[in-house]
Amino acid sequence: MAQNRQEDDAAVAPEALRAEGIVKRFGALTALSGVDLHLQQGEVLGLIGDNGAGKSTLIKTITGFHRPDEGQMYVDGKPVTLRSVAQARALGIETVFQDLALISELSVYHNMFLNSELTLKPFPLLNNRKMKERAKQYIDDMGVNIPSIDTQVGRLSGGQRQAIAVARSVYSDARILLLDEPLAAMGAKEGAMILDLVQKLKNEGRVSIILIAHNYSHVFEVCDRVNLLQHGRISYDKPTSESSVEELTELVVAEYRKARTTS
Amino acid sequence: MAKQAVGGGVGASESARSSPGLGSRVSELMLRQREASIFLVAIALAVYFQSSNSAFLSSGNIRSLSEFTYATAIISTGLVMLLICGEIDLSVGQAYGFAPIAMYLADQTLVLPVAIVVGLLATAVIGLINGVATVYLRVPSFIATLGMFFFLGGVNVILTDGFPKTAPSGSFLTEILGGADWSGIAWCLVIVLFMHILLNRTRWGLHTFATGGNPVGASEAGVKTARIKVGNFMLCSALGGFAGLLDALRIGSIDPLAGGPNIMFFAVSAAVIGGTALAGGTGTVIGAFLGTVVLSIMQNGFSLQGVSAYTFNVILGIAILTAMTLNVYVGSLRRSGRG
Ligand SMILES: Nc1ncnc2c1ncn2[C@@H]1O[C@H](COP(=O)(O)OP(=O)(O)OP(=O)(O)O)[C@@H](O)[C@H]1O
Ligand SMILES: [Mg+2]
Numbered sequence: 001m002a003q004n005r006q007e008d009d010a011a012v013a014p015e016a017l018r019a020e021g022i023v024k025r026f027g028a029l030t031a032l033s034g035v036d037l038h039l040q041q042g043e044v045l046g047l048i049g050d051n052g053a054g055k056s057t058l059i060k061t062i063t064g065f066h067r068p069d070e071g072q073m074y075v076d077g078k079p080v081t082l083r084s085v086a087q088a089r090a091l092g093i094e095t096v097f098q099d100l101a102l103i104s105e106l107s108v109y110h111n112m113f114l115n116s117e118l119t120l121k122p123f124p125l126l127n128n129r130k131m132k133e134r135a136k137q138y139i140d141d142m143g144v145n146i147p148s149i150d151t152q153v154g155r156l157s158g159g160q161r162q163a164i165a166v167a168r169s170v171y172s173d174a175r176i177l178l179l180d181e182p183l184a185a186m187g188a189k190e191g192a193m194i195l196d197l198v199q200k201l202k203n204e205g206r207v208s209i210i211l212i213a214h215n216y217s218h219v220f221e222v223c224d225r226v227n228l229l230q231h232g233r234i235s236y237d238k239p240t241s242e243s244s245v246e247e248l249t250e251l252v253v254a255e256y257r258k259a260r261t262t263s
Numbered sequence: 264m265a266k267q268a269v270g271g272g273v274g275a276s277e278s279a280r281s282s283p284g285l286g287s288r289v290s291e292l293m294l295r296q297r298e299a300s301i302f303l304v305a306i307a308l309a310v311y312f313q314s315s316n317s318a319f320l321s322s323g324n325i326r327s328l329s330e331f332t333y334a335t336a337i338i339s340t341g342l343v344m345l346l347i348c349g350e351i352d353l354s355v356g357q358a359y360g361f362a363p364i365a366m367y368l369a370d371q372t373l374v375l376p377v378a379i380v381v382g383l384l385a386t387a388v389i390g391l392i393n394g395v396a397t398v399y400l401r402v403p404s405f406i407a408t409l410g411m412f413f414f415l416g417g418v419n420v421i422l423t424d425g426f427p428k429t430a431p432s433g434s435f436l437t438e439i440l441g442g443a444d445w446s447g448i449a450w451c452l453v454i455v456l457f458m459h460i461l462l463n464r465t466r467w468g469l470h471t472f473a474t475g476g477n478p479v480g481a482s483e484a485g486v487k488t489a490r491i492k493v494g495n496f497m498l499c500s501a502l503g504g505f506a507g508l509l510d511a512l513r514i515g516s517i518d519p520l521a522g523g524p525n526i527m528f529f530a531v532s533a534a535v536i537g538g539t540a541l542a543g544g545t546g547t548v549i550g551a552f553l554g555t556v557v558l559s560i561m562q563n564g565f566s567l568q569g570v571s572a573y574t575f576n577v578i579l580g581i582a583i584l585t586a587m588t589l590n591v592y593v594g595s596l597r598r599s600g601r602g
């Protein structure tokens with residue numbers, strides 16, 4: 001990161017998120033072996049890495065779904081220990097999980113408001129009408145094509161489901177957005193739509209975003225900075241302005257060649 | 264491949280605009296229709312039994328029908344919640360026996376209203392144990408509640424020394440709680456309405472569907488799936504206990520062998536016939552209630568006709584298999600509606 005930019009950030013844009021020495025083990029498997037990562041306020045950080053590198057595990061740890069075996073998280077500079085996704089949400093951290101976390105049996109609007117349902121206060125009854133209205137508005141704003149807000153999510157296409165998962169987190173007043181491959185099932189047009197949305201959020205400057213993607217050109221299109229996750233650690237951290245698709249490809253492929261020759 | 268899928272989705276969406284909306288309405292209709300068709304089956308059965316024996320719709324027999332229905336129906340509403348979560352409670356019939364016994368024992372030293380609360384709380388604790396064993400100790404609920412079934416069945420006999428006890432009676436409280444004619448079915452209707460609203464109009468119900476439909480996804484979305492499951496175990500057990508209290512106060516006697524597997528399997532059957540899938544994620548309270556009504560009409564009607572209990576079991580078996588086949592059929596219709 002350029003020196004003067006760093007100082008600017010320190011003055012106006014403090015850290016939204018920092019993870020230090022995050023270790024996560026699944027039995028004998030060490031998925032994360034000491035991840036250090038930080039996210040400035042208003043920044044879009046691209047996170048890349050091979051299949052199975054631990055990107056999703058890192059996201060799930062940051063969002064309170066997994067508990068790290070070691071390490072410390074900071075939100076807005078304050079140390080936090082998250083015990084649940086709900087707790088992360090309360091801190092303004094919203095996630096689009098790779099598996100989308102949608103319930104096939106429920107309608108589009110119930111999925112969009114899952115766990116942040118609107119009720120007919122003071123009665124503990126669901127305000128379905130309002131949820132439908134709002135969900136429809138979000139979907140229209142985003143320009144997603146969905147047959148009806150009442151449709152069961154299980155009937156939608158992969159891309160439509162992904163759009164709903166993205167809409168759910170984007171319209172939740174999140175301050176930190178974690179997007180785990182939000183473009184994976186998207187067609188070219190819908191993919192561009194999501195990237196535009198990320199760009200728009202970035203321009204508004206309210207949210208800080210971590211974006212996981214396998215397509216480097218997507219990363220370079222919207223991200224300020226890129227991190228490469230390898231062997232359970234961040235092995236590469238550069239502003240996108242100082243990096244290139246070729247450099248990243250070379251890094252990852254070199255790794256692959258090295259592994260082939262040694263084995 | 265992914266591109267094609269979405270491209271297809273978008274291109275098709277003009278034509279799809281009407282069909283998936285229709286599709287969801289179809290599956291909605293199938294569920295409603297399921298309730299409506301069970302209702303029609305109940306009416307048809309009533310007409311048939313009335314035509315073959317005019318005593319069937321006498322007020323005396325309707326009352327005994329209602330007495331036959333309410334306890335099972337109350338239990339089946341609790342089971343529906345658990346089945347939607349993807350769990351089951353095989354011990355609920357023993358909770359039905361346990362609540363009156365706990366009330367009886369508490370009534371020896373405490374005043375009756377408190378004793379009744381003790382009976383209900385005791386069954387809620389049973390549900391708590393079932394839930395903790397399932398959710399935190401990860402024993403499948405089928406096994407955990409099977410253990411509870413035997414355990415509680417034994418406890419019920421031990422606590423009463425194996426002899427029936429006389430239930431408290433004669434007070435206003437015992438009259439409303441089963442003692443008075445029709446009070447049982449009145450409670451049942453109130454509970455069915457309450458549970459229907461709880462399931463379909465509250466966050467608790469929505470989270471129950473989510474927990475059963477996609478446990479991992481639900482917890483990723485922040486739904487407290489453990490709490491939902493444990494709560495539904497407690498609710499199911501307590502409803503079983505409440506049904507047992509109503510029956511004990513109506514009959515005037517507390518039987519250590521009351522309830523057990525019979526009422527539990529009837530309640531499960533009623534839920535299944537009513538359209539609740541054992542796999543979780545779907546189910547209706549009204550369906551379970553209507554399922555109980557059909558079962559009660561059949562059992563009562565056949566016994567009026569002098570048909571043996573064995574014949575009744577054969578018919579019940581066929582009814583359950585038919586209902587399950589229908590469930591699978593509706594499920595595959597839904598899945599094909601996706602494409
Ligand atoms: N719940 C789990 N239990 C056991 N192992 C797990 C679990 N979740 C992930 N892993 C393992 O941790 C490693 C990292 O997985 P992760 O899903 O984080 O990879 P990823 O970088 O997101 O890959 P992809 O690009 O394919 O999504 C893998 O080896 C995976 O098998
Ligand atoms: Mg992943």
